[in-house]
Amino acid sequence: MSFESLLFQAVNGFASASGLFLVAAGLSIIFGVTRIVNMAHGSFYMLGLYLAVTLAPRLGEVFGDALGFWGAILGAALITAALGALVEVLLLRRIYAAPELYQLLATFALLLILSDATLALWGPEDILGPRAPGLTGTVELLGRQLPDSDIFLALIGPIVLIVLHIVLTRTRFGRLVRAATQDREMVAALGINEAVLFTAVFALGTGIAGFGGALQMAREPANLALDLSVLGDAFVVVVIGGLGSIRGAYLAALLVAEVKALCTALGIVEVAGFTFNMSRLTLVAEFLVMAVVLVVRPHGLFGRPLPPAARRGDMEAPLAPLGQRGRFLVLAALALFAAVPLFGLVSSYAPVLALDMVIAALFAASLHLLMGPGGLASFGHAAYFGLGAYGTAYAATVLGLPTPLALGVGIITASAGAVLFGWFCVRLEGVYFAMLTLAFAQIVWSIAHQWEEVTGGSNGLFGVWPDAPFDSAGGLYLAALAVTVLGLVLLRRLVFAPLGLALRAARDSRLRAEASGIAVEKVRWLAFAVAGTLCGAAGGLFAFAKGSISPEAISVGRSIDGLVMVLLGGVHSLMGPLLGAGGLTLLQDMVMRESPFWRGLLGLLILALVLAFPSGLAGGLRRVRSTP
Amino acid sequence: MNVSTPVLEISALTKHYGGVRALDGVSFAIAPGELLALIGPNGAGKSTCFNIVNGQLRPDAGEVRLKGRDITGLAPRRIARLGVGRTFQVASVFGSMTVRENVQMALIAARGQVFRLWAPAHRMAREEALALLQQTGMAAQAERPAATLAYGDVKRLELSMALAGDPGLLLMDEPTAGMSGEERQAMIALVRSLTRARDLAVLFTEHAMDVVFGHADRVVVLARGRLIANGSVEEVRNDPAVRAAYLGGVTPAASEAP
CATH class of the missing domain: 3.40.50.300 (P-loop containing nucleotide triphosphate hydrolases)
Known part of the structure; x- marks a missing residue:
């Protein structure tokens, strides 16, 4: 590797940093004022790119190539901004007072809907945009040819940073935004029209994201995976830079992009006789940067600790062990599920569906440990599901281990992942926790996607079939039922044990818990590890149930399924997640698989839930009951 | 003094x-x-x-x-x-627990028993918790949810x-x-x-x-x-x-x- 190639990659790093910064900056501004983390932010970036590649040729026909190209970028930014304003007025306005988790879910539902809308409008194929007119040449720098367009992109980031800075410090709008970021109540009390301010800020943020997407027209094709991959990157950037800080976002974007560029520049490196391909380590590098920053500054480079969010919604009732009637019902349900293989004689589909439900139950219950007693909404529980599934599949196919051992390997893999990622996640709370868990899940997904030798890349691993006696539908089902029941018993004991009590204590009042001598972070870390381990068991069973595992099955959609299951059943009840898991599995099986747009349908279902019960489903039901 | x-x-x-x-x-x-x-x-x-x-x-x-x-x-x-x-x-x-559980939690933490995953917490330090509540005049409310x-x-x-x-x-x-x-x-x-x-x-x-x-x-x-x-x-x-x-x-x- 030469100095020149390093420099070349450094310029490339600046170009990528601009793209990252534009998304992260919008996210930060919106959060600063509205206190909402916009999960759909990557979707606006993706829409910006789709709009630009569509507009450019059409405008080009009328106004000529150059005007068409730049006009398309501007047009795409304006249309995404207008769409953002529309979304704010129609959706966000209704949920500003809702609990954080519901705000995250609502914007995530928006992501699902926008994703399917894009699929419906533009189809599944990637779309290439035209090259930038006037920027097709190269500049010679130290003997290397640097594309003009990269240099242009490298400059855009700092330019937007400066423009934003001027807007925020010199204009009335900017002063209002900064005032609202510091003290929202005060701005409202001063008689500022908050509604207009919020709409404008959301439009500005989404417009910048759309602009960032449109600028990529000459660099990468428009594709449907962009929304989530950009969102994951933006979360990492925002966590590093500090939520709400614009310069933090730029610095963090630069840091991440340059470290990635450096890995690419280093290429294949030989250390002590081993050869590493550093360019494959870009994901790990991003992770390491974040790790170092979070250890030194838990709220990011320029972030400040958020004031503890006031508890919204009702305080839950004390958990009580099951009474006689409850025990009877549980035993009856268990007997029913154990008898499912008998129904198989009548309908061969019954055990298959029941297996899905049993696996979903373990998945949802493990997530509920964090969400319910822990009060920590994980948006990346799919990571541990995936680690369990891939660990099991690899052990069963490549290593040829017997079924129980293979499942054991999967569980250990998930457990190790949860211990590692959990150490970082439990340092944060609220939206930061949600973002970091999602970012880790994106990293696991990307590794599954890219590490072809082990994971089989986008095709995944095939032929993951259990050996006898688990090779019949009934055999595997009963084994899965046994594992799930074991896991559920463990979770239940844990919730009523000192650790579970401490977990609830830290959720109710972290201050009081610390003052009582409870090591809150350690308690949460252990709970995170337990949840990840049991989730890994669910993932391992899933691999055997389907006979294969692919990145598709462990995408963010899986994490969101878990959240919906827990919310459907009610966060405040230990049985809730089980009912929710059963309900959503049935619903997906019967209704949603029929449509290519089932993601969008799921999004609409989530939105309906959130808008109908903005104080939480459990609270909503209680309200319905109390007003006959 | x-x-x-x-x-x-x-x-x-x-x-x-x-x-x-x-x-x-x-x-x-x-x-x-x-x-x-x-x-x-x-x-x-x-x-x-x-x-x-x-x-x-x-x-x-x-x-x-x-x-x-x-x-x-x-x-x-x-x-x-x-x-x-x-x-x-x-x-x-801790609003989601009963008054007694609140004190039990504090006692369990003081004894360094937080990291137990299996033993039912409601049986731990029960008498001591009630004794403490007696001293502060809260014994009659021991089973009420703290949030109320x-x-x-x-x-x-x-x-x-x-x-x-x-x-x-x-x-x-x-x-x-x-x-x-x-x-x-x-x-x-x-x-x-x-x-x-x-x-x-x-x-x-x-x-x-x-x-x-x-x-x-x-x-x-x-x-x-x-x-x-x-x-x-x-x-x-x-x-x-x-x-x-x-x-x-x-x-x-x-x-x-x-």
């Missing part, structure tokens, strides 16, 4: 915020069984001093010693485990929890804030009897002067980050520096007008 080693000894505590000296070389000590009030006008540095003692803030200079041991800059939970109980200005308890308690009872529950580790020192940030006059007197009388029964030292901040002058053994007065008085209730009451700090140039009659 007891002449044995002080329970708490703070020396030359200093803390700056930018150019402002929130705390400037403050030193005092508390003996076992002593009820010490820390008072001062708004912005005097009471909260800063309090938060350094309980570990939420790290001082720029100076030292905090607990029974002779240096605890400066330790995390709040470590200080708690060394036998320092505390209550907050806005009482804070009246505020005065939340404060009593918090006190029961603060006593769980059998601490030698109790830090109380405005123990009677938000309570009615009658409740205030009952609360401070309860704290007074506990200090006697357990040889417990209490450091408390307070705005209600009837509480301070009616019950404290000794009063420490801060103003603009400096210690301006440290003595008995009588001494402090008649100290001209204290009067000046509280009243400034305003006459008493004017300052009492609404």
